[in-house]
Amino acid sequence: MSKSVTIIPPREKQPVTLRVAAYCRVSSDSSDQLHSYAAQIRKYTEEIGGHDGWELVDIYADEGLTGTRMDQREDFNRMMADCRKGRIDKILVKSVSRFARNTKDCLATLRELTALGVSVYFEKENLNTETLTTELMVSVSGALAQQESVSIGQNQRQSYKRRMERGEFITCTAPLGYRLVGGKNLEIEETGAETVRWIFDRYLAGFSTKWIAEEMGKQQIPTPLGLDVWHEQTVNKILANEKYIGDALAQKTYTTSVFPYERRVNKGDVDQYYTENSHPAIISRDTFERAQALMKRRAQRVAYVPKEYPLSRKIICGDCGTPFIRRKSPSGYVSWVCRKHDDRAADCPVGRIAETEIYTAFLRMYNKLKHHEDIILKPVLAQLRDLNDALQKGNPAMLAVNRAIAETSEQSHKVAILRAGGLLDDDACAAKLRDIEAKLAELRRERQQLLKNEDIEEVMEAMHQTAGIIHSGPDRLEEFDEAMFADLVEKITAESMTRIRFQLYGGLELTEQLREVRR
Numbered sequence: 001m002s003k004s005v006t007i008i009p010p011r012e013k014q015p016v017t018l019r020v021a022a023y024c025r026v027s028s029d030s031s032d033q034l035h036s037y038a039a040q041i042r043k044y045t046e047e048i049g050g051h052d053g054w055e056l057v058d059i060y061a062d063e064g065l066t067g068t069r070m071d072q073r074e075d076f077n078r079m080m081a082d083c084r085k086g087r088i089d090k091i092l093v094k095s096v097s098r099f100a101r102n103t104k105d106c107l108a109t110l111r112e113l114t115a116l117g118v119s120v121y122f123e124k125e126n127l128n129t130e131t132l133t134t135e136l137m138v139s140v141s142g143a144l145a146q147q148e149s150v151s152i153g154q155n156q157r158q159s160y161k162r163r164m165e166r167g168e169f170i171t172c173t174a175p176l177g178y179r180l181v182g183g184k185n186l187e188i189e190e191t192g193a194e195t196v197r198w199i200f201d202r203y204l205a206g207f208s209t210k211w212i213a214e215e216m217g218k219q220q221i222p223t224p225l226g227l228d229v230w231h232e233q234t235v236n237k238i239l240a241n242e243k244y245i246g247d248a249l250a251q252k253t254y255t256t257s258v259f260p261y262e263r264r265v266n267k268g269d270v271d272q273y274y275t276e277n278s279h280p281a282i283i284s285r286d287t288f289e290r291a292q293a294l295m296k297r298r299a300q301r302v303a304y305v306p307k308e309y310p311l312s313r314k315i316i317c318g319d320c321g322t323p324f325i326r327r328k329s330p331s332g333y334v335s336w337v338c339r340k341h342d343d344r345a346a347d348c349p350v351g352r353i354a355e356t357e358i359y360t361a362f363l364r365m366y367n368k369l370k371h372h373e374d375i376i377l378k379p380v381l382a383q384l385r386d387l388n389d390a391l392q393k394g395n396p397a398m399l400a401v402n403r404a405i406a407e408t409s410e411q412s413h414k415v416a417i418l419r420a421g422g423l424l425d426d427d428a429c430a431a432k433l434r435d436i437e438a439k440l441a442e443l444r445r446e447r448q449q450l451l452k453n454e455d456i457e458e459v460m461e462a463m464h465q466t467a468g469i470i471h472s473g474p475d476r477l478e479e480f481d482e483a484m485f486a487d488l489v490e491k492i493t494a495e496s497m498t499r500i501r502f503q504l505y506g507g508l509e510l511t512e513q514l515r516e517v518r519r
Contacts, residue, residue, distance in 0.1 A: 020048045021057040022092040023079055023099065044092060057088050080109070083118045095124035175243050176224040177282050186243070186279040193282045195221055199238055200283055200291055206469030206487060209235040239295060242274075245288045246281035249274050276437070277412050294465055297505075298487075310482045311336060311358060311492070318495040320348045327352070338494070351497050353514065358500065359480040361512035362489070365502055366477050368510075369470050377467045380508055405443045412436045463506030 022044035041059050048056040060079040082088050091113070093099045099106060099122065110129055113120060119130035174180040177192035195216075202212050213230040216223075223234055242249050249272060315324035317338040324336040335352040345351065369376055412433065469487050477484070493501040501511045 016053065017055045018053055019057050019087065019089045020051075020054045020092065021060060021079060021082070021088045021090070022048060023060045023076060024094060025062045025073070025076075025098050040094065048092070054090075057082070080112075083113060083116050086116075088118055090130075091118060091120045093120060093122050096122050096127075175241055176238065177244065178279075188280050188282060196238060196244055196282050199235060200244075200287055202472075203235075203239060204287070204290055204294065204465070204468060205472040206465060207472060208483060208487075209239070236295070239291050242288070243279070244282045245285050246279055247274065247276050248278040275433075277409075290461060290464075293461060297462075297465075310480075310485055311355065314489065315358075315492045315494055315500075317341075317348060317350050318493045318501070319350045322348065324353075324494065326355070336494075349496075350494055353494060353497055353500070357514045358492070361500060361514055362480065362485055362502070363477050365510050365512055366470070366473070366484070366488070370473065370475065370477075373467070373470065376510075377470065377508075380463060380506075401443055401446055405440065408436060408440050408443060412440075463508065466504050466506045466508065 022040075024040035024044065041061055044059050045056065048054050058079075060075040062073040062075045079088070079091070083091075096106070099109075099120070110120060114129055119128060121128045121130075174186060174189075177189060177196040178186040179189045181187050199212055199216075202215075203209065209232040212235045213232050216230040216235075217228070220228070221230075222228065223230055224238075238244075309326055311324075311326070313323065315336055316322070317324065317340070320338065320340050322338050322340045325339050325342060326334065326336055327342070328334050334355040336355060336358065337352045338348045338350045341348040341351050466488060469484070473484060488504050489502055490505045491503040493503065495501055495511070498514050499511060500514060501509055503509050
């Protein structure tokens with residue numbers, strides 16, 4: 001019996017059709033984003049329809065909704081429901097950030113889709129969950145977190161910038177003496193405000209920032225950050241903070257726009273926004289300006305006077321005008337001498353003066369001032385004040401400018417009240433404030449040109465500082481105090497080897513005899 005062999009040809013494999021869907025989302029309802037939304041739908045419809053072996057299931061699209069909450073996206077939830085019913089094999093998404101901006105929900109959703117046999121392809125990141133390893137899943141998580149951070153940071157910066165331009169952004173945290181109400185308005189907190197006033201008062205009375213910091217610690221007053229220990233830098237920041245006069249300088253620091261972000265001090269890198277009368281003031285503008293002037297003056301002294309010796313660059317020869325230099329003998333005797341005399345004694349008669357004699361003369365001068373304030377200091381201040389008043393009264397143009405500045409500043413305050421009451425919209429308010437600020441700037445320039453007694457005002461301020469230092473200082477100085485000397489003495493003129501003249505800040509001059517002249 002012959003064998004019969006039948007050839008059975010291979011069965012043709014039926015092409016597998018992949019059921020593909022696409023998900024797209026835009027984050028706002030602005031016109032440009034809506035255009036992007038329509039473009040995404042058109043793109044995915046053409047892409048899936050033109051791909052061999054792909055069958056378009058649906059285009060799922062959410063419009064103008066946030067990506068941080070899954071439960072607020074209707075079409076996303078509809079897509080997930082279709083996946084659970086077995087209707088979708090693959091999902092196309094433009095980027096991880098379009099799929100979700102919440103890392104936890106995103107990874108949970110991807111795990112569920114993987115269990116359902118549904119793969120997701122992120123075009124921008126070129127990630128396909130069909131071949132996703134644990135390492136790649138970490139990449140998805142990192143890309144998502146970074147995109148979330150970038151997006152949130154950009155939105156916050158834009159929001160802050162718009163508020164700063166409108167003069168609405170004051171601060172994120174309340175300085176000492178204020179409380180933050182409603183997340184944006186500063187109100188005075190009286191206990192802290194008293195501390196701020198005390199700091200300004202003591203500083204203008206001649207006390208150093210170091211002394212103030214130590215005193216705050218002794219009184220167990222917490223710092224603005226709630227710490228127990230005060231530092232000079234903390235006091236300096238309070239003294240320089242414009243918020244205590246009711247103004248706000250926005251963007252003192254800024255965050256870089258490139259990931260990873262860094263917080264930097266704004267040294268002219270980006271715009272700053274200065275808003276006057278943005279909130280209630282704790283101290284007057286006059287007090288603040290006097291504190292700034294004193295800080296500047298003290299900083300200049302520190303920069304100018306070498307640290308080696310308190311008398312460096314302080315003593316001038318009264319005969320030839322040459323600066324004195326310090327000399328120390330092998331035996332340890334320290335003296336100061338006119339540089340010209342030191343080079344050749346015949347060129348100048350003013351010779352060596354013992355350093356200890358100069359120190360002792362300063363102690364005598366200070367103690368005289370301390371115990372005779374009414375006789376020496378008060379008459380000088382009264383004379384300066386009378387002269388200043390006379391010049392002011394004799395200048396009608398100055399009075400008119402001062403009155404205009406006051407009236408214009410009041411207009412700024414009224415605009416702020418109208419805005420707070422909702423009676424003036426933001427654009428109109430911003431335009432009005434710009435006009436007022438421009439007018440104030442012009443009036444201040446005019447005042448500066450008219451100010452004939454500016455030098456007298458500066459002298460008065462310096463004299464007030466000197467009087468405050470004396471008044472607040474110790475009842476008697478028994479030994480040389482370098483800090484007190486630096487704050488009081490601007491220059492010493494050596495009239496001879498036996499007599500020197502101290503010139504204090506503010507112009508007051510007092511002569512001291514170093515030793516009796518022997519005849």
